[in-house]
Amino acid sequence: MRVLVTGGAGFIGSHVARAYLEAGHQVIIVDALIGGRRNRAPAGAIFHGVDIRDPGLADVFRAERPEIVSHHAAQANLRRSLDDPIADAEVNVLGTLRLLELAARHEARQFVFSSTAGALYGEPATLPVNEDDPILPISPYGFHKYLGEQYVEYYRRNRGLATVVLRYANVYGPEQDPSTEAGVIAIFTQAFLAGRAPTVFGDGTQTRDYVYVGDVAEANVRTLGRSTPAPVHIATGIEVSVNDLATRLRALTGAAVEPRHGPPVPGEVYRISLANARAERMLGWRPRIALEEGLRLTVEWFKAERSRWA
Numbered sequence: 351m352r353v354l355v356t357g358g359a360g361f362i363g364s365h366v367a368r369a370y371l372e373a374g375h376q377v378i379i380v381d382a383l384i385g386g387r388r389n390r391a392p393a394g395a396i397f398h399g400v401d402i403r404d405p406g407l408a409d410v411f412r413a414e415r416p417e418i419v420s421h422h423a424a425q426a427n428l429r430r431s432l433d434d435p436i437a438d439a440e441v442n443v444l445g446t447l448r449l450l451e452l453a454a455r456h457e458a459r460q461f462v463f464s465s466t467a468g469a470l471y472g473e474p475a476t477l478p479v480n481e482d483d484p485i486l487p488i489s490p491y492g493f494h495k496y497l498g499e500q501y502v503e504y505y506r507r508n509r510g511l512a513t514v515v516l517r518y519a520n521v522y523g524p525e526q527d528p529s530t531e532a533g534v535i536a537i538f539t540q541a542f543l544a545g546r547a548p549t550v551f552g553d554g555t556q557t558r559d560y561v562y563v564g565d566v567a568e569a570n571v572r573t574l575g576r577s578t579p580a581p582v583h584i585a586t587g588i589e590v591s592v593n594d595l596a597t598r599l600r601a602l603t604g605a606a607v608e609p610r611h612g613p614p615v616p617g618e619v620y621r622i623s624l625a626n627a628r629a630e631r632m633l634g635w636r637p638r639i640a641l642e643e644g645l646r647l648t649v650e651w652f653k654a655e656r657s658r659w660a
C-alpha cells in the first residue's frame with residue numbers, strides 16, 4: 351500500500367512511518383518541520399516539506415496518489431492552544447479538513463486520525479474513561495481534536511472513506527522532544543540525566559495513562575483494511591502519578607537531584623486513565639510494553655543521544 355503519513359518527522363509520526371515501512375508498505379511523509387526534524391523521518395520514506403494548511407498539498411496527492419492517509423501532523427501542544435486558539439484551529443481543524451477533502455477527491459481508501467484521549471473528557475466522573483463517556487474538552491486543543499473527529503466521521507458517512515479514529519493516551523518513548531513542554535517523561539529524563547531538578551507542576555499527585563510509542567505504532571499498522579464508526583482508545587488503562595514517574599526516572603537515571611514543585615497548569619485534568627477493551631475488540635491490539643520497560647528503553651535512548659552529541 352502507499353501510505354501518506356503527515357507529521358512523519360514528528361515524535362509519533364516517525365515511529366508510525368517506520369512501522370509501515372517495516373510491514374512492507376511504501377511511505378510518503380508530509381511534514382512542514384514545525385517542531386519536527388528532517389532526520390527523524392525514516393530513511394526509505396519519500397519526504398515532502400509541505401504545510402497541511404497550504405493549498406499546494408494537492409500537488410502531493412496528485413503526484414503520490416496515496417491509498418492510506420495517516421494523519422499525525424498537528425499543533426500538538428495543549429498549553430500553546432490556550433495561548434493561541436486560532437493558530438491551533440488553523441492546523442488542527444482546517445488542516446485536517448483539507449487532508450480529508452484531498453483524500454476523498456483523490457480516492458484514497460482509508461483515513462486514520464490521531465486524536466487525543468487525555469484532552470477530551472474534562473475531569474472524568476469515573477475511571478477508567480470509556481470512549482462513549484461524555485465529551486467535555488477544557489482546552490482549544492481538545493475542542494479542535496474533537497471537531498477533527500467529527501469531520502472524519504462526516505467523510506466516512508458521506509464520502510466513502512474508510513476511517514479509524516485513534517484516541518491516544520499520553521504517548522512516550524525514544525525520539526520524544528523534551529523542548530516542547532508536552533512530554534513529561536522526556537522532560538524529566540533529560541533533566542535528570544543533565545543533573546538538573548525537573549519541575550513537577552502542582553503537587554504531583556495528578557495522574558495520566560502512559561502508552562509506549564512502539565505500541566502506538568503497532569496499533570496504527572493494525573488499522574489497515576478497517577473502518578470503525580467509533581473512536582478507539584490506544585491506552586493502558588493504568589493510572590500513574592507524576593510523582594511516581596519522577597521517582598522511577600530518578601532511579602533509572604541514577605540522578606542525585608530531587609524534583610521541584612511549581613504551580614498547577616490550567617486546562618489540564620487532575621486524574622485520568624482510559625479503558626482499552628475496544629482496541630482489543632476492534633483492532634486485536636493491546637499494549638505490550640509495561641511502564642518500567644518503556645521507561646528503561648526511553649532512558650537508554652536519551653543516554654545514547656547524549657553521548658552522540660557529547
Ligand SMILES: NC(=O)c1ccc[n+]([C@@H]2O[C@H](COP(=O)([O-])OP(=O)(O)OC[C@H]3O[C@@H](n4cnc5c(N)ncnc54)[C@H](O)[C@@H]3O)[C@@H](O)[C@H]2O)c1
Nearest residue numbers: 357359360361362382383384386401402423424426518521
Ligand atoms: N504525544 C502525545 O502524547 C499525544 C497524545 C494524544 C494525541 N497525540 C496526537 O498525535 C499526533 C502526533 O503527535 P506528536 O506528539 O508526535 O507531535 P509532534 O509535535 O512531535 O509531531 C507533529 C508533527 O507535525 C508537524 N507539523 C505541525 N504543524 C504542521 C503543519 N501545519 N503542516 C505540516 N506538518 C506540521 C511537525 O513538524 C511535527 O513533525 C498529533 O496529532 C497529536 O495531537 C499525541
